[in-house]
Amino acid sequence: MDGSMEMVKNTEKDDDRLFVSSVDKAFKVLEAFGTDRRDLGLVEIIERTGLNKSAAQRFTHTLHRLGYLEKDMSSRRYMLSHRVLESANSFLRVDPLVNKAIPHIVELRRQLNVRIGLGCLHGLNVMYLIPLQSNQAAFRTAHPGFQIPLYCTTTGRVLLAYRKPEEARAIIERCERTKITPTTITDTDAIMTEINNVRNQGYCITDQEIRIGDINLAAPVFDGRGNAIAAVAAACLRNEFSRKDMETKVAPLVIETARAISTDG
Amino acid sequence: MDGSMEMVKNTEKDDDRLFVSSVDKAFKVLEAFGTDRRDLGLVEIIERTGLNKSAAQRFTHTLHRLGYLEKDMSSRRYMLSHRVLESANSFLRVDPLVNKAIPHIVELRRQLNVRIGLGCLHGLNVMYLIPLQSNQAAFRTAHPGFQIPLYCTTTGRVLLAYRKPEEARAIIERCERTKITPTTITDTDAIMTEINNVRNQGYCITDQEIRIGDINLAAPVFDGRGNAIAAVAAACLRNEFSRKDMETKVAPLVIETARAISTDG
DNA sequence: ATATAAAGTATTGCAATACACTACTAATAT
DNA sequence: ATATTAGTAGTGTATTGCAATACTTTATAT
Numbered sequence: 001m002d003g004s005m006e007m008v009k010n011t012e013k014d015d016d017r018l019f020v021s022s023v024d025k026a027f028k029v030l031e032a033f034g035t036d037r038r039d040l041g042l043v044e045i046i047e048r049t050g051l052n053k054s055a056a057q058r059f060t061h062t063l064h065r066l067g068y069l070e071k072d073m074s075s076r077r078y079m080l081s082h083r084v085l086e087s088a089n090s091f092l093r094v095d096p097l098v099n100k101a102i103p104h105i106v107e108l109r110r111q112l113n114v115r116i117g118l119g120c121l122h123g124l125n126v127m128y129l130i131p132l133q134s135n136q137a138a139f140r141t142a143h144p145g146f147q148i149p150l151y152c153t154t155t156g157r158v159l160l161a162y163r164k165p166e167e168a169r170a171i172i173e174r175c176e177r178t179k180i181t182p183t184t185i186t187d188t189d190a191i192m193t194e195i196n197n198v199r200n201q202g203y204c205i206t207d208q209e210i211r212i213g214d215i216n217l218a219a220p221v222f223d224g225r226g227n228a229i230a231a232v233a234a235a236c237l238r239n240e241f242s243r244k245d246m247e248t249k250v251a252p253l254v255i256e257t258a259r260a261i262s263t264d265g
Numbered sequence: 266m267d268g269s270m271e272m273v274k275n276t277e278k279d280d281d282r283l284f285v286s287s288v289d290k291a292f293k294v295l296e297a298f299g300t301d302r303r304d305l306g307l308v309e310i311i312e313r314t315g316l317n318k319s320a321a322q323r324f325t326h327t328l329h330r331l332g333y334l335e336k337d338m339s340s341r342r343y344m345l346s347h348r349v350l351e352s353a354n355s356f357l358r359v360d361p362l363v364n365k366a367i368p369h370i371v372e373l374r375r376q377l378n379v380r381i382g383l384g385c386l387h388g389l390n391v392m393y394l395i396p397l398q399s400n401q402a403a404f405r406t407a408h409p410g411f412q413i414p415l416y417c418t419t420t421g422r423v424l425l426a427y428r429k430p431e432e433a434r435a436i437i438e439r440c441e442r443t444k445i446t447p448t449t450i451t452d453t454d455a456i457m458t459e460i461n462n463v464r465n466q467g468y469c470i471t472d473q474e475i476r477i478g479d480i481n482l483a484a485p486v487f488d489g490r491g492n493a494i495a496a497v498a499a500a501c502l503r504n505e506f507s508r509k510d511m512e513t514k515v516a517p518l519v520i521e522t523a524r525a526i527s528t529d530g
Numbered sequence: 531a532t533a534t535a536a537a538g539t540a541t542t543g544c545a546a547t548a549c550a551c552t553a554c555t556a557a558t559a560t
Numbered sequence: 561a562t563a564t565t566a567g568t569a570g571t572g573t574a575t576t577g578c579a580a581t582a583c584t585t586t587a588t589a590t
Binding site (some may be wrong): 017020021022041042043053057076 | 536537538539540547548
Binding site (some may be wrong): 017018022052053054055058076 | 577579
């Protein structure tokens, strides 16, 4: 009654009369299903989403009825249904970048016979739109939507290289930089040095910064306005490709592929 | 005021106090984005979803703020964002069927060098969880979540073959059976005959029923309880594989792959 | 075996949220 | 220039979603 009727928590989503918070909560539930566990019980969903019991109950129920969640009736635990693939397929089939890239990516894979990916920025991660496995092996990571950290990967560094340096630096500093392998570079300045090289040489190499035995290389894809919107990356094995091989043999092919995918401005 | 306060429209979702209809509407908007058009304006969304203007406005706005829809500010049209790949990736990475199948599917592709797919039932369609392209060409249809009709495809017929005949018949009759190619079988009895053969011979062949020049073969994958939960399908070219080739060379390999993926009861 | 705790399900009155309606503005098409 | 269509903003109201609570079932410990 002291006149302070105004809420203090007007950070973002409040005071937005068009925002429907039920939708937000429903997606919080969907997003609770990550890659670590397959099925979740109600309490686990409550823990992961921050919703209360009633809300968790109502949104799991609703998503179940809509067919986006499966429910195992004996364990009463929920899991994602294959229905979530619907919108993913819609996206992939109509996205111009993906469609333009596919034949070039396939051809590059044929030439090098290594894993090839097309990735873009997604928050503080790189998301692969097309992760093409090599012909021999099949990786569990070879599905669209696969994400890897931004700061220690070729695709991430390439995409940062074509943004304003201070912007790139800010993004890197927001990353939780962990030493994934002994050779992972985590120092901001060191990463910035790598990034600065990219703009000069037109590609980026990382040497087992994310997986022992891998040496990777990526080059930028540009849109019509000259923005780097994606990168083509090749994941090679160190005992098949030396650093010199990467520079002299792999780099020209990857750069040429990325250029071919780029929209000619 | 005549006492008829009760609603008449209690078909399904009403009288369900736990069902949150805002979530339903939000997903209606997401589902409006199919594979025919990339971007949609507000009115198109209204037409496809049946929502009114306010609702369409609020849910596009909400989905945009959540990052699931992109908005082109010049055309003010919406499109799916690559964020929809997140849950697809989560599903594919943790699904036991997919994980068990991948190495076998890859090996089968290596042996035959044709397109191989792992599909399951999804309403009146077959949905491919893993559509593996052949090594030479790349199809736009080679993304997870790709759907094909049930009634005229090997996977569909295989999956129906291991259900009760009357159930299978009912499903077929619910399909809108169009003659996709001149040789597409659309008659219910004729399809039932094909389906009955499947249970005897353990596989299904279709001869250019969905694409001229293709001859396809599929075999069932069973879960621990003996239910056919998926099928392995091989899409071959007619000028590379005769019907006899399919029966003698392809069928044993596909059946063996499907059996290897099946959970041993 | 029995008790105890934990997880999941069902119900209800209340009020805040999402609703439809309307009015307004901007962009095409004629 | 004018008409028409598409998209945006605002508002009072009641319907919808909310939290609290009670109840049932399953799991765990004693």
